[in-house]
Every structure is written in structure tokens, then in C-alpha cells.
Amino acid sequence: DAGVIQSPRHEVTEMGQEVTLRCKPISGHNSLFWYRQTMMRGLELLIYFNNNVPIDDSGMPEDRFSAKMPNASFSTLKIQPSEPRDSAVYFCASSLRQGVEKLFFGSGTQLSVL
């Protein structure tokens, strides 16, 4: 069975450029999460969706970040314009339904903004 699929695995870009990270959750999962991992701040929840609807985006750092989930099988996290401090590993995770189900994580996207 395919797990959570993220693309790209690595992204190197220059400051000011737009970056789009992609995620395909596990089929049948109703909840999708975007996390960011840095050495300084650890794992932080950026935003999560239930049934394609954003529920809590209080973790999104600022207006440069936006996330969409146009359908149950696809989500994007966009940073525009990107800054060096956005460099991190971005994880997408999904879970079967609302509640206390465990999260299944993708392999992450390593983003480097030069």
C-alpha cells in the first residue's frame, strides 16, 4: 500500500522565489496535516484539514505561507516569496478520520532557500 507521498524530496531555491510543496495522502484518510521541522523549533504543526476543509491554520508563520486541499487526494503548501529562514524539512501527514487516530507521515521535503 502506498503511504503518504510528498514531492519533491529536495528543493533548493533562491530567496524571493515561489516554492510549492505537494502531498498525496493515503487513500481514504480524511485528515491531512502539514508540519515543519527545524533544529531550533523542532516539529511544528502549520495547518490541518478535515475532509478537505482547513480547520486550524494558526501555525502558519505568516501570510507568505498558504495551503490548499482541492480534493481528498492532493494538498499543496506554497511559500511566496521564500526566505532563507523558511529552510526546513516539511512533512505532510494523514490520518484515517477525525479523532485520535495515529498519523502517517510522508518522507518530507527538504527545503533550502539560499
Add this chain to the structure above:
Amino acid sequence: AQKVTQAQTEISVVEKEDVTLDCVYETRDTTYYLFWYKQPPSGELVFLIRRNSFDEQNEISGRYSWNFQKSTSSFNFTITASQVVDSAVYFCALRLGVQGAQKLVFGQGTRLTINP
């Protein structure tokens, strides 16, 4: 506020030793859930266990065991007879039981190195 503290930043032991990873949490809620995740060198986080606040039974799964003590707000993880493949970063996490509040608050992680 919800908080998870993993005081051990790094642990290094020799293979076959037992090792315990500490996790202390803070929450005012009476209903909550605790998790452990493993992050191997490949990068993805792998679920290990979930515990709810009403179930204080300790759990054993092979060489892994977990000790949940509400009195000390701790949820410690022990690996018995460690193996090199156990080398990873381990995260403890807390989720509130409030309906719709699906935020997992992670600790800073403990990097475990098992030396042959």
C-alpha cells in the same frame, strides 16, 4: 498550555544495553493522548504507540515497553537489549482530547545512537 519535554537530547549506548527515553508532559485537560514516534535516518516519522489518559496500564511490545504515570506526568519509553537498528530520533507527543483539536504537540526529540 500544552507542552512536552524530552530532557535527553542525545543518548549513546552499546548494543544489547537497555535504554530509557524520558518524556514529561504538561496539560490541564483530563482527557488527552500520548504518542511516541520514531524518526530513523531515512527521515519519515513512524508511529510506535498511542495511550489515552484513562489507561495507565504499561505496555510491552517485543523489546519496547512504555511506562505511563499520571502522578508524575511522564510517559517513558524503554528499549530492552538495544540493537543498532534502534538508532533514530524518538519523539514523544501530546494531543488533547477536545473534539476537533487534532494538534499533536511534539517534544524536541531524543537522538538515540546504538553502537555495535
